Amino acid sequence: MIHRTLAITVLLAVFLAACTAVAGGPGPTETVPRLTYTVSACQDHIDAEELPSWARVEVTAAEGAIQVHQNLSYVCCATVQLELEQSGSVLKIVETNVGEMCRCMCGYIVDARVEGLRPGRYTIQVWGVRFEEMEPELLGEQVVEM
Numbered sequence: 001m002i003h004r005t006l007a008i009t010v011l012l013a014v015f016l017a018a019c020t021a022v023a024g025g026p027g028p029t030e031t032v033p034r035l036t037y038t039v040s041a042c043q044d045h046i047d048a049e050e051l052p053s054w055a056r057v058e059v060t061a062a063e064g065a066i067q068v069h070q071n072l073s074y075v076c077c078a079t080v081q082l083e084l085e086q087s088g089s090v091l092k093i094v095e096t097n098v099g100e101m102c103r104c105m106c107g108y109i110v111d112a113r114v115e116g117l118r119p120g121r122y123t124i125q126v127w128g129v130r131f132e133e134m135e136p137e138l139l140g141e142q143v144v145e146m
Helices: 002-023
Strands: 034-039 056-062 065-075 080-087 090-097 105-115 121-130 137-145
Touching (some): 034 080, 056 137, 065 090, 065 121, 090 105
Parallel strands (some): 090 121
Antiparallel strands (some): 034 105, 056 065, 080 090, 121 137
Protein backbone atom coordinates (compact mmCIF):
# COMPACT_ATOMS: atom_id res chain seq x y z
CA MET A 1 0.00 0.00 0.00
CA ILE A 2 2.86 2.41 0.82
CA HIS A 3 4.50 1.72 -2.55
CA ARG A 4 1.21 2.37 -4.34
CA THR A 5 0.69 5.68 -2.50
CA LEU A 6 4.28 6.71 -3.22
CA ALA A 7 3.89 5.81 -6.91
CA ILE A 8 0.66 7.83 -7.19
CA THR A 9 2.31 10.81 -5.45
CA VAL A 10 5.30 10.69 -7.82
CA LEU A 11 3.05 10.39 -10.88
CA LEU A 12 0.94 13.32 -9.69
CA ALA A 13 4.06 15.47 -9.17
CA VAL A 14 5.35 14.61 -12.65
CA PHE A 15 1.94 15.38 -14.16
CA LEU A 16 1.74 18.76 -12.43
CA ALA A 17 5.28 19.66 -13.51
CA ALA A 18 4.42 18.77 -17.12
CA CYS A 19 1.26 20.89 -16.99
CA THR A 20 3.25 23.86 -15.71
CA ALA A 21 5.80 23.50 -18.52
CA VAL A 22 3.07 23.25 -21.17
CA ALA A 23 1.21 26.28 -19.80
CA GLY A 24 4.18 28.45 -20.73
CA GLY A 25 5.51 31.48 -18.98
CA PRO A 26 8.95 31.88 -17.56
CA GLY A 27 10.44 28.95 -15.70
CA PRO A 28 12.23 29.37 -12.39
CA THR A 29 15.54 30.33 -14.06
CA GLU A 30 14.10 32.55 -16.80
CA THR A 31 13.64 36.29 -16.51
CA VAL A 32 11.05 38.54 -18.07
CA PRO A 33 12.39 41.86 -19.38
CA ARG A 34 10.72 44.96 -17.95
CA LEU A 35 10.36 48.25 -19.81
CA THR A 36 10.09 51.57 -18.00
CA TYR A 37 10.04 54.87 -19.86
CA THR A 38 9.28 58.57 -19.86
CA VAL A 39 8.16 60.74 -22.76
CA SER A 40 8.56 64.50 -22.38
CA ALA A 41 5.99 67.08 -23.27
CA CYS A 42 6.21 68.61 -26.73
CA GLN A 43 9.53 70.47 -27.09
CA ASP A 44 8.03 73.25 -29.23
CA HIS A 45 11.11 75.47 -28.81
CA ILE A 46 12.89 73.34 -31.45
CA ASP A 47 12.42 74.85 -34.90
CA ALA A 48 10.50 72.51 -37.25
CA GLU A 49 13.31 72.83 -39.80
CA GLU A 50 15.80 71.47 -37.25
CA LEU A 51 13.72 68.45 -36.20
CA PRO A 52 15.03 66.02 -38.86
CA SER A 53 18.68 66.58 -37.82
CA TRP A 54 17.74 66.69 -34.10
CA ALA A 55 15.96 63.29 -34.18
CA ARG A 56 18.10 60.31 -33.16
CA VAL A 57 18.18 57.05 -31.20
CA GLU A 58 21.02 56.09 -28.84
CA VAL A 59 21.25 52.69 -27.15
CA THR A 60 23.69 51.76 -24.38
CA ALA A 61 24.10 48.90 -21.93
CA ALA A 62 25.00 49.89 -18.38
CA GLU A 63 24.36 48.75 -14.82
CA GLY A 64 22.68 45.50 -15.93
CA ALA A 65 20.12 47.28 -18.12
CA ILE A 66 19.70 48.59 -21.63
CA GLN A 67 19.13 52.34 -21.87
CA VAL A 68 17.50 54.01 -24.86
CA HIS A 69 17.60 57.76 -25.36
CA GLN A 70 15.65 59.14 -28.27
CA ASN A 71 14.91 62.52 -29.74
CA LEU A 72 11.60 61.86 -31.49
CA SER A 73 10.24 64.18 -34.17
CA TYR A 74 6.47 63.75 -34.32
CA VAL A 75 3.14 65.60 -34.36
CA CYS A 76 2.67 68.09 -31.52
CA CYS A 77 -0.67 66.76 -30.25
CA ALA A 78 0.49 63.16 -29.66
CA THR A 79 0.40 61.04 -26.56
CA VAL A 80 3.16 58.47 -27.07
CA GLN A 81 3.26 55.13 -25.24
CA LEU A 82 5.88 52.39 -25.54
CA GLU A 83 5.66 48.62 -25.37
CA LEU A 84 8.33 45.94 -25.49
CA GLU A 85 8.24 42.89 -27.74
CA GLN A 86 10.88 40.17 -27.54
CA SER A 87 11.78 37.49 -30.05
CA GLY A 88 14.89 35.68 -28.85
CA SER A 89 17.70 38.22 -28.63
CA VAL A 90 15.78 40.88 -30.60
CA LEU A 91 14.01 43.45 -28.44
CA LYS A 92 11.54 45.72 -30.23
CA ILE A 93 10.42 48.91 -28.55
CA VAL A 94 7.26 49.98 -30.35
CA GLU A 95 5.97 53.53 -29.96
CA THR A 96 2.25 54.16 -30.37
CA ASN A 97 0.37 57.46 -30.51
CA VAL A 98 -2.74 57.00 -28.36
CA GLY A 99 -3.51 60.71 -28.67
CA GLU A 100 -4.49 62.87 -31.60
CA MET A 101 -3.15 63.53 -35.08
CA CYS A 102 -2.52 67.10 -36.21
CA ARG A 103 -0.37 69.08 -38.65
CA CYS A 104 2.13 70.75 -36.32
CA MET A 105 5.45 69.06 -35.49
CA CYS A 106 7.66 69.14 -32.42
CA GLY A 107 10.25 67.10 -30.60
CA TYR A 108 9.79 64.65 -27.74
CA ILE A 109 12.53 63.28 -25.52
CA VAL A 110 12.04 59.58 -24.87
CA ASP A 111 14.06 57.78 -22.21
CA ALA A 112 13.52 54.03 -21.82
CA ARG A 113 15.15 51.33 -19.73
CA VAL A 114 14.93 47.55 -20.19
CA GLU A 115 15.83 45.50 -17.12
CA GLY A 116 15.63 41.86 -16.19
CA LEU A 117 17.76 40.53 -19.06
CA ARG A 118 20.35 37.80 -18.85
CA PRO A 119 23.88 38.68 -19.90
CA GLY A 120 24.29 38.34 -23.64
CA ARG A 121 24.15 40.11 -26.98
CA TYR A 122 20.88 41.86 -27.89
CA THR A 123 19.62 43.68 -30.96
CA ILE A 124 17.53 46.67 -29.90
CA GLN A 125 15.06 48.08 -32.41
CA VAL A 126 13.00 51.23 -31.92
CA TRP A 127 9.84 51.34 -34.05
CA GLY A 128 7.65 54.43 -34.19
CA VAL A 129 5.12 55.76 -34.31
CA ARG A 130 2.08 53.52 -34.75
CA PHE A 131 -1.22 55.40 -35.09
CA GLU A 132 -4.51 53.66 -35.84
CA GLU A 133 -3.90 51.69 -39.07
CA MET A 134 -0.53 53.38 -39.80
CA GLU A 135 2.30 50.91 -39.13
CA PRO A 136 5.46 52.12 -37.40
CA GLU A 137 8.81 52.40 -39.17
CA LEU A 138 12.22 51.37 -37.90
CA LEU A 139 13.75 54.52 -36.36
CA GLY A 140 16.88 52.97 -34.92
CA GLU A 141 18.64 49.66 -34.38
CA GLN A 142 21.73 48.77 -32.42
CA VAL A 143 23.43 45.66 -31.06
CA VAL A 144 24.54 45.80 -27.42
CA GLU A 145 26.39 43.43 -25.11
CA MET A 146 25.23 43.01 -21.52
